[in-house]
Amino acid sequence: MEEIWVLAEQRGGVPAGIVLELLTAARGFGRVVEAVTWGTGSASAATALGQYGATKVHDIGDIGESLPGPKVAAAIAAHILGGDRPDAILIGATYDGRDIAARLSVRLDLPVLTNIVGIDASDGALTTEHAIFGGSALLRARFTGGGPGIFVIRAKSFAAEPVSPAETAEGAALPEPAASPVIVVMEVPDTGQSDAARIVARHEEERSGPKLDEAAVVVSGGRGLGSPDNYSLITELAQLLNGAPGASRAIVDAGWVPYAFQVGQTGKTVKPTVYIACGISGATQHMVGMKSAKNIIAINKDREAPIFTIADLGIVGDVTKVIPKLIEELRARR
Amino acid sequence: MNVAVCVKQIPDTASPYALEPEDYTLVREGKLIMDDSDSYGVEMGLQLVEAAGGGEVSLVSMAPNGETSGLRNALAIGAAKAVLVSDPVLAGSDALGTAKVLAAAIRRLEPDLVIAATESTDGYTGTTPVQIAELLSWPSVSFAKHVEVSGGLLRVRRQTEAGYDEVACPLPAVVTVTAGVVEPRYPSFKGIMAAKSKPIEELKVADLGLDPAEVGLAGARQQVISVEAAEARKAGEIVIDDGEAHERVISFLEQLKIL
Numbered sequence: 352m353e354e355i356w357v358l359a360e361q362r363g364g365v366p367a368g369i370v371l372e373l374l375t376a377a378r379g380f381g382r383v384v385e386a387v388t389w390g391t392g393s394a395s396a397a398t399a400l401g402q403y404g405a406t407k408v409h410d411i412g413d414i415g416e417s418l419p420g421p422k423v424a425a426a427i428a429a430h431i432l433g434g435d436r437p438d439a440i441l442i443g444a445t446y447d448g449r450d451i452a453a454r455l456s457v458r459l460d461l462p463v464l465t466n467i468v469g470i471d472a473s474d475g476a477l478t479t480e481h482a483i484f485g486g487s488a489l490l491r492a493r494f495t496g497g498g499p500g501i502f503v504i505r506a507k508s509f510a511a512e513p514v515s516p517a518e519t520a521e522g523a524a525l526p527e528p529a530a531s532p533v534i535v536v537m538e539v540p541d542t543g544q545s546d547a548a549r550i551v552a553r554h555e556e557e558r559s560g561p562k563l564d565e566a567a568v569v570v571s572g573g574r575g576l577g578s579p580d581n582y583s584l585i586t587e588l589a590q591l592l593n594g595a596p597g598a599s600r601a602i603v604d605a606g607w608v609p610y611a612f613q614v615g616q617t618g619k620t621v622k623p624t625v626y627i628a629c630g631i632s633g634a635t636q637h638m639v640g641m642k643s644a645k646n647i648i649a650i651n652k653d654r655e656a657p658i659f660t661i662a663d664l665g666i667v668g669d670v671t672k673v674i675p676k677l678i679e680e681l682r683a684r685r
Numbered sequence: 686m687n688v689a690v691c692v693k694q695i696p697d698t699a700s701p702y703a704l705e706p707e708d709y710t711l712v713r714e715g716k717l718i719m720d721d722s723d724s725y726g727v728e729m730g731l732q733l734v735e736a737a738g739g740g741e742v743s744l745v746s747m748a749p750n751g752e753t754s755g756l757r758n759a760l761a762i763g764a765a766k767a768v769l770v771s772d773p774v775l776a777g778s779d780a781l782g783t784a785k786v787l788a789a790a791i792r793r794l795e796p797d798l799v800i801a802a803t804e805s806t807d808g809y810t811g812t813t814p815v816q817i818a819e820l821l822s823w824p825s826v827s828f829a830k831h832v833e834v835s836g837g838l839l840r841v842r843r844q845t846e847a848g849y850d851e852v853a854c855p856l857p858a859v860v861t862v863t864a865g866v867v868e869p870r871y872p873s874f875k876g877i878m879a880a881k882s883k884p885i886e887e888l889k890v891a892d893l894g895l896d897p898a899e900v901g902l903a904g905a906r907q908q909v910i911s912v913e914a915a916e917a918r919k920a921g922e923i924v925i926d927d928g929e930a931h932e933r934v935i936s937f938l939e940q941l942k943i944l
Contacts, residue, residue, distance in 0.1 A: 421824070465812060
């Protein structure tokens with residue numbers, strides 16, 4: 352692969368974690384890695400992007416109160432149709448990333464591959480890997496037509512590693528020392544009515560403790576909790592373990608907790624040191640989001656629950672009895 | 686206010702999914718059900734029409750084989766009609782091909798609003814609704830956790846990494862809803878009976894003026910190369926709770942140096 356672009360979401364000059372993962376991956380199979388970024392602070396994100404391998408940063412700049420999808424997709428498409436054509440565009444599977452990928456796909460009339468968990472470049476073309484059927488099977492796919500390929504990749508599929516000085520000095524598959532990339536302005540063409548939505552207010556939800564997708568310990572609850580009130584057991588156990596609370600889709604669908612808590616195919620992918628599944632049977636939908644945890648503890652009444660087939664420690668019991676005792680013991684140790 | 690809701694009919698999620706050995710497309714035999722994820726969109730459409738005091742909810746769906754069983758429940762809870770694009774050439778369509786078909790069907794309906802789930806349960810590509818918006822040159826608001834229409838504007842709370850954004854958007858527009866945003870109603874007996882006589886318009890790809898080469902497996906321009914069993918995690922130790930099982934959890938966490 353000659354040239355790979357990575358879509359670089361950033362907030363206040365700090366690139367999202369997935370961006371650094373994608374830059375690291377891109378370095379593995381692209382001769383040239385470039386980033387496309389936008390929003391206030393985009394210029395100060397460039398340094399960090401360079402440290403992870405971007406030699407050029409295409410800066411769309413401030414997009415005001417627009418949602419990113421229409422403007423970012425239109426800018427990238429116009430640039431590509433103007434002749435600067437990368438071989439692949441890597442996009443993180445985030446809220447905005449999926450919007451951009453979708454609109455870009457239409458603008459370029461090119462297909463997208465989504466939910467990618469791995470990329471193999473060993474024979475020159477990019478072969479993507481997708482976890483299907485709850486992660487019990489691995490599907491490999493590739494594009495058959497012309498590029499650039501639009502790849503939407505799930506978080507935690509690659510480890511993020513900065514370009515080390517030694518690596519750069521050898522210069523093998525890597526570009527020039529990339530600490531300060533070239534910043535070029537990427538123009539936004541007229542987006543018309545497609546860009547008519549406006550953000551009128553931004554709300555940050557107070558969350559104490561670590562973020563769900565970064566926590567070393569994740570404690571998730573499911574239907575087995577019996578009632579929405581019992582979710583407080585999950586919150587408290589997570590807090591005592593300095594972890595983050597999560598949820599199965601079943602209780603998000605039922606309105607017990609907001610969507611932001613959801614772990615699974617729809618929802619967050621987590622890779623903690625310990626994942627504690629409480630009252631979760633282990634639907635394929637859920638397993639695909641947590642089966643890469645280093646250690647899995649499952650507590651469930653049903654001995655036949657699929658979650659026990661992947662748990663390192665399985666407790667067959669009622670979560671509403673086991674968790675209060677756990678909480679009591681942990682409190683006593685404080 | 687007229688709302689079009691995209692609904693997908695999928696194999697029953699209660700039975701294990703399988704892929705066709707030849708082309709790795711999903712086996713879709715037997716009775717199809719409406720994707721649970723779409724029940725929230727249908728309910729939301731009904732609520733918005735009720736709040737507006739007029740208009741109707743139409744369903745838009747695509748299937749290779751004329752299947753309608755998954756549409757009846759949505760008609761039974763109050764959708765007025767359905768458009769089903771059904772054509773053998775649609776088998777193997779990717780997200781973009783699907784979006785082209787649904788966008789063409791939606792154009793005929795001229796709705797004020799299109800609602801879809803953020804992603805389907807079976808294919809979960811998660812790009813089709815916003816591709817539809819771009820094909821129609823409409824604005825879109827994805828990952829809505831609350832939706833209302835006031836003063837001619839769609840007002841949405843959109844999920845973000847940090848919390849949520851309040852977004853205002855003129856109509857027509859596409860909105861995608863996360864599961865659990867509303868409580869889908871159950872069909873009444875009267876509703877179920879009425880659904881049997883509600884119109885389902887069946888269209889072919891040619892009726893939409895689309896080139897068959899753009900849709901189906903031919904238009905997908907992507908190919909599954911292989912499917913194999915993933916490295917399996919092994920089941921570990923099982924402890925039956927006798928009132929002291931929490932102690933084993935504590936010692937396990939100690940082993941891992943979490944405690």
